[in-house]
Amino acid sequence: MRGESSVGSRQSAGSREPSAADSLSTHDSRLTTLLRTVARAMRQIAGMPDYAGYLQHQRRCHPDRPPLGEREFFADYLRARYADGPNRCC
Amino acid sequence: MTSLLWLLAALAGASGWAVLALARGESVSAGWLIAAAVGTYCIAYRFYGRFLASRVTGLDDRRATPAERLANGRDYVPTGKWVLFGHHFAAIAGAGPLVGPVLAAQFGYLPGTLWIVFGVVIAGAVQDYVILFASMRRDGKSLGRMAHDEIGPATGILAMVAILAIMVILLAVLALVVTRSLAESPWGVFTILCTIPIAILMGFWMERWRPGRTLEASAIGVALLIAALVGGRHVAASPLLAPLFTYPAKTIAWGLVGYGFLASVLPVWMLLCPRDYLSTFMKIGTITLLAAGLIIVHPPLQMPALTQFIDGSGPVFAGKLFPFVFITIACGAISGFHALIASGTTPKMLRREGDARLIGYGSMLMESFVAVMAMAAAAALDPGTYFAMNVPLATLGGSVESAATVIQGWGFSFSPADFHALTASVGEQTLLSRTGGAATLAVGIAQVFSTAFGGGLMGLWYHFAIMFEALFILTTVDAGTRVGRFMLQELLGHVWAPLGRTSWYPSSVIASAVVVAGWGYFLVQGVIDPNGGINSLWPLFGISNQLLATVALCVGTTVIVKAGKVRFAWVTVLPLAWLLTVTCTASWQKVLSPDPRLGFLSLADRTMAQVSAGEMAAGLGRQVAFNARLDALLTTMFVAVTLLVVVVSAREWMLVIRGRKPARSLETPFVETAYAG
Numbered sequence: 001m002r003g004e005s006s007v008g009s010r011q012s013a014g015s016r017e018p019s020a021a022d023s024l025s026t027h028d029s030r031l032t033t034l035l036r037t038v039a040r041a042m043r044q045i046a047g048m049p050d051y052a053g054y055l056q057h058q059r060r061c062h063p064d065r066p067p068l069g070e071r072e073f074f075a076d077y078l079r080a081r082y083a084d085g086p087n088r089c090c
Numbered sequence: 091m092t093s094l095l096w097l098l099a100a101l102a103g104a105s106g107w108a109v110l111a112l113a114r115g116e117s118v119s120a121g122w123l124i125a126a127a128v129g130t131y132c133i134a135y136r137f138y139g140r141f142l143a144s145r146v147t148g149l150d151d152r153r154a155t156p157a158e159r160l161a162n163g164r165d166y167v168p169t170g171k172w173v174l175f176g177h178h179f180a181a182i183a184g185a186g187p188l189v190g191p192v193l194a195a196q197f198g199y200l201p202g203t204l205w206i207v208f209g210v211v212i213a214g215a216v217q218d219y220v221i222l223f224a225s226m227r228r229d230g231k232s233l234g235r236m237a238h239d240e241i242g243p244a245t246g247i248l249a250m251v252a253i254l255a256i257m258v259i260l261l262a263v264l265a266l267v268v269t270r271s272l273a274e275s276p277w278g279v280f281t282i283l284c285t286i287p288i289a290i291l292m293g294f295w296m297e298r299w300r301p302g303r304t305l306e307a308s309a310i311g312v313a314l315l316i317a318a319l320v321g322g323r324h325v326a327a328s329p330l331l332a333p334l335f336t337y338p339a340k341t342i343a344w345g346l347v348g349y350g351f352l353a354s355v356l357p358v359w360m361l362l363c364p365r366d367y368l369s370t371f372m373k374i375g376t377i378t379l380l381a382a383g384l385i386i387v388h389p390p391l392q393m394p395a396l397t398q399f400i401d402g403s404g405p406v407f408a409g410k411l412f413p414f415v416f417i418t419i420a421c422g423a424i425s426g427f428h429a430l431i432a433s434g435t436t437p438k439m440l441r442r443e444g445d446a447r448l449i450g451y452g453s454m455l456m457e458s459f460v461a462v463m464a465m466a467a468a469a470a471l472d473p474g475t476y477f478a479m480n481v482p483l484a485t486l487g488g489s490v491e492s493a494a495t496v497i498q499g500w501g502f503s504f505s506p507a508d509f510h511a512l513t514a515s516v517g518e519q520t521l522l523s524r525t526g527g528a529a530t531l532a533v534g535i536a537q538v539f540s541t542a543f544g545g546g547l548m549g550l551w552y553h554f555a556i557m558f559e560a561l562f563i564l565t566t567v568d569a570g571t572r573v574g575r576f577m578l579q580e581l582l583g584h585v586w587a588p589l590g591r592t593s594w595y596p597s598s599v600i601a602s603a604v605v606v607a608g609w610g611y612f613l614v615q616g617v618i619d620p621n622g623g624i625n626s627l628w629p630l631f632g633i634s635n636q637l638l639a640t641v642a643l644c645v646g647t648t649v650i651v652k653a654g655k656v657r658f659a660w661v662t663v664l665p666l667a668w669l670l671t672v673t674c675t676a677s678w679q680k681v682l683s684p685d686p687r688l689g690f691l692s693l694a695d696r697t698m699a700q701v702s703a704g705e706m707a708a709g710l711g712r713q714v715a716f717n718a719r720l721d722a723l724l725t726t727m728f729v730a731v732t733l734l735v736v737v738v739s740a741r742e743w744m745l746v747i748r749g750r751k752p753a754r755s756l757e758t759p760f761v762e763t764a765y766a767g
Contacts, residue, residue, distance in 0.1 A: 039305055044169055045176035046370040047435065048304040057163030070302045075359070077164055082358045083576055083592065086257075086430045088366065088562075088569045089182045089421070 047087065049077035096136055103129020110200065113395065120466040121388035123199070127207050127462045131455040134211040135447075142216065143447040146650065146658040147223045151444045154763040156229045156437065166230070168441040171448055178436045179453040180370045182218070182428045183377070185264055185528070185563045186421025186635075187461035192468040192527035192534075193628060194418040195476065196406040198396040199469035201415045203462060209416070209423030210458035213665035217639055218428045219450030220646035220662055225433035226440055227757040233433045233642060239756055240648045241739050249641055252731050253430065254577050255724070256634040258605070260427070261570045262612035263631040264563045265350075266623055269342045269613070270526040271556050276335035277326035277517050277549075279342070281557045282564070283335070284318035285365065286349075292364035304367060311368045319557055323549060326517050336519075343617045346567070347610035353568040354575055354602040362568045369562040376558045380463055380535060383542040393469040393476065398500070405481040405500075406525075407625050408687040413676040417632035422461025424665065426638025428454065429645075442765065467534030468527075474504030475512065479530045482622035483523040490522055517549035525622045528563075532556045567609075574605040615717050618710070626690070626721055629680055633725060636673045637732040640666060644739040651743045654753040659743070670736065677729045681722045690722035 043050050051070050058067040068076065081087060106126025109118060143149045157168040169177070194202035225231055231239070234253065238246025272278045288311055295307040325331045337345075353361050402410035407418065421427070432450060440446055468476065477500070478486065478493050486493040490506045497504040513521045516536060521529065532555035539551040576592055578601045583590015589597045616623025643666040650659050683689030686696040694715040701711035745751040 041170070041173045041176075042305060044167075044173045044439075045180060045374070046304075046308070046367050047177060047181070048367060049164075049302070050167070051302050053167065054163035057161060057167075061161070071297070073164075074297065074302055078358045078363055080165055081435070082362060082569065082572055086427070086570065086573045087181055087435055088566050089184045089186070089425065089427045089431055 047081060049074050096132065099129050099132035099136075101129070103127075103133060110203075110395070117390040117392060118395075119388045119390055120384055120470055123203060123391065123462060123466050123469075124384065124388075127203070127459060130207050130211065131459065134215070135452060135455060138211060139215070139219070139447050139451040142219055142451065142661060143444070146655065146661055147220070149223070149443040149446055151442050152762055153443050154761045155226060155440045155443060156758075157439050157441060158763060158765070159761055160229065160438070165435060166438045169439040170441065171445040174436065174439050174441075174445065174449055175453055175456075176374065177439065178431070178449050179456050180374060181431045181434075181436070182425070182453060183373065183457045183460055184421070184566055185267060185559060186425060186427075187457050188464045188531055188559065189267055189527035189628075190419040190422055190632070191461050191465035192530050193406055193480070193624070194415050195393055195465060195468040196397065196404045196480070197400050197411055197415055198394050199391055199465055200395040201400070201411055202419055202465055205415055205419055206422050206458055206461045206465065209419075210454055213639075213668065214422075214424035214428075214458065215451045215454035216661055216665060217424055217426075217642050217646065218432050218454040219447065220649070221429045221642055222432040222437055222450035223446055224646065224649040225437040226443065226446055229758055230438040231433060233429045233645060236433065236649070237641065237645050237735075240645060240652065241735070241742055245735055245738055248731050248735055250577060250581065252634075252638060252641060252728070252735075254574060254581070255728070256426075256638050257570050257574045257577075258608040259612065259627070259631050259634050259724070261350075261567050261574075261609035262616065263624070263627045265343070265346050265567055265609065265613045266616040266627060267526040267528050268560045268563050269339050269346065269617060270524055270622075270624070271528040271532070271560065272337075272342050273339035273524075274336055274519050275326075275556075276332040277322040277553050278556050278560070279335040279337060280325045280331075281315075281318050281322040281553060282560050284321070285315065285368070285557075285561060285564075286361070288314045288318065289361050289365040289368060292368065293360040296364065297359040307364065308367050308371055311364065312371060315368065315372070315557070315561075319550065319553055322553060323517060339617045340614070343610075343613050346564075347606055347613065349564075350567055350571050350610070351602055351606045354571040354606065355599055358572075362565075362572065365561070365565050365568065369565040372558050373562050376555075377460055377463075379543075380467070380538065381459075383535075383538040384463055384466055386542045387538050389466075389470040389538065389541070391466070391469040392472050394473070397473075402685075402688070405477065405485050407628060408685070409629070409676070409679060413672040413679075414629070416672040417629055417636065417676045419461065420632045420635040420639075422458055422464075424636070424639050424669070425457075426635050426640070426642055429638065429642035442763070464531055464534075467538060468530055470537065471530065471534055473502045474498075475509060475533070476530060477502060478504065478509055479521055479524050479533070480527070481523060482525060482620075482625065484620050484622075486523055493522060515548040516552035518552075523622070525624045527624075528556065528559045532559065571602065571605050571609075574608075575601040578605060615713070619714065619717070620710075626718070629676065630721055630725065633673050633677055633680070634728050636669050637728050640669050640673065640732050641735050643669070644735055648739055648742055649755075651746050652753050653755045653757075656743075656747055666736075670732075673732075674729060677725045681725050690718040690725070694718040694722075 051073055054073055055067055102125045106122045106129055109122040110126055157166050160166040191202050234246055234249045237249040292307040292311045296304050325335055400411040474497050477497050486496055490509050494504050494506045532552050535555040536548050536551035540548050579590055579592050579597055591597055616627050643662045646662040647659055679688055681690055684692050686693040697711050697715040700706040701708050746753050
């Protein structure tokens with residue numbers, strides 16, 4: 001499952017917002033924004049799926065396609081993560 | 091201002107090394123060890139790291155990374171550089187950098203520390219960085235794939251077979267480390283057993299009950315883990331419950347084999363994935379805590395800088411300082427396994443090319459720092475305690491009193507009363523001959539933590555450290571078995587197509603069973619080995635890991651040469667030559683040395699002689715001899731495969747250098763980034 005994937009497809013262009021700003025939403029207060037950024041960072045460090053980030057990506061790049069549901073995305077993510085070569089070292 | 095900081099770092103490093111070099115007789119504070127290491131890392135990162143980034147590889151922030159071009163919200167995700175630093179570090183740092191330095195402390199703290207610090211600067215961080223760079227420029231291709239594309243198809247398959255074989259040895263030795271630290275320890279066994287239902291609970295939480303709430307589940311998991319740790323103390327103290335959780339090493343080894351098989355065939359979300367998250371948070375938390383603790387306490391190093399065992403007579407493992415310090419400490423200085431991670435998830439997450447220096451070179455410096463901390467924690471122990479815990483029972487005799495005679499005979503002070511007191515304070519029945527390094531490190535960590543934060547809670551901190559090590563070793567065992575299973579299925583798919591289908595249940599069960607049987611065999615043999623098993627398995631692991639690094643450096647050199655930068659090829663050729671020298675010497679000695687403590691073949695011969703003289707039971711003797719010959723065969727195979735890769739690669743370089751082959755790079759073409767400046 002390298003390169004091309006079942007979730008997203010090859011992109012040559014698209015919107016390129018810096019990722020840290022992805023979870024920002026105008027309705028949030030500063031504190032919730034901060035908490036979300038921290039939570040997102042923790043997820044990414046541990047290699048956890050980031051459904052909010054995925055939705056953002058789909059909305060931006062594939063507005064025509066319905067995104068996967070949360071559980072489907074989770075399953076798809078895990079399949080790729082643990083089938084694709086070692087991701088933890090000695 | 092910045093240059094002032096760099097100057098400060100240089101000064102810290104220089105004074106650290108000066109103190110270490112000039113100390114004669116009196117004990118040195120671990121603070122100087124840390125200062126020397128950190129100062130050296132800063133200078134190396136600033137100058138050598140920048141040289142690699144800008145001159146050798148030419149990182150270009152205007153060039154779009156795979157994360158940007160192929161963004162899919164799942165694995166290709168542009169990630170902030172400090173977050174990715176954490177992600178990559180958590181992926182590469184495991185038990186290797188913790189255990190290796192503890193074993194190598196038998197030579198004294200200095201040789202190991204020098205190799206850890208200078209090895210990482212010249213070799214380990216260079217390998218990680220160059221492979222990360224190469225993979226980033228190739229849409230995140232794996233090491234095996236790059237070997238296939240850049241050097242040749244045969245090399246690709248060789249690399250894959252080598253990776254699979256190395257994985258089997260790695261999993262066996264790691265499982266052995268856990269087995270040795272859990273044997274006859276009801277507290278440890280209870281805590282580790284609890285991690286299984288805790289992980290399954292987390293799995294159901296994230297998958298079934300509250301889908302996607304991974305952080306919530308992890309918080310619950312960590313809380314339950316701490317509860318299990320505290321509960322373990324009461325279990326160990328209860329005359330009713332303690333026997334239920336007290337097992338000899340052999341039973342624990344078989345338990346691990348069964349567990350590894352189950353974990354490999356169960357769905358990922360149920361066990362492997364939650365355990366992975368749990369161990370990542372524990373790992374980062376504990377390493378941060380250890381750094382803080384060591385800086386606060388900065389204990390004196392009680393181990394001498396050099397011991398008499400540099401001559402090869404060491405009781406922890408056999409072999410002289412050269413080449414065995416470089417084999418024993420693999421991870422921490424250079425680890426071939428990292429090349430698999432650096433060509434795995436990380437290159438698909440780099441937001442800018444320029445971040446690759448921090449992620450590739452910087453994370454490896456950080457891992458080296460973990461190894462230095464492990465060395466400091468081990469060297470801060472009193473040497474008598476260190477040897478009592480790390481020398482095989484066959485050498486020490488069966489009791490603390492007989493061990494005292496042996497250890498005092500080597501010239502180290504050792505008090506049986508103090509050792510009994512230490513054993514009681516950590517809540518164990520015995521600490522004698524807990525080979526494998528994990529328990530030693532746990533005592534070292536417990537001493538640091540209980541001085542720094544814990545008000546003398548030695549037992550709790552000791553078992554906290556054991557749990558932390560066992561947790562992520564078991565994660566590696568789970569994940570490694572699964573990856574091994576997929577690799578085996580891919581290889582078998584060439585033989586009979588249905589076997590290659592990873593979704594076909596019988597194929598998955600067969601492949602899992604083969605992989606588990608592979609490492610399980612070496613694990614069980616290691617447990618029944620009268621010399622403790624670590625003795626023979628750890629060097630085998632070190633050799634295989636360094637040989638994988640050799641393959642990675644071959645790929646790295648090929649990438650540099652084919653990019654038309656032959657004049658810079660020495661950055662990978664130099665460590666390559668060094669590793670080849672070290673591993674070939676070590677392999678030669680491990681296979682052919684006439685000393686039965688060192689050479690596998692002479693061990694086999696001596697064992698058979700003992701059997702015919704009636705000094706050893708025939709069954710056990712035959713098994714020991716068979717294993718020694720098997721180890722010799724494996725070592726020879728590893729070396730042969732690696733030499734083949736080196737020869738084929740060198741031929742490719744010569745063709746390019748002589749102009750018979752165009753210096754054609756297989757990088758994906760330049761696309762300009764859309765990120766602002």
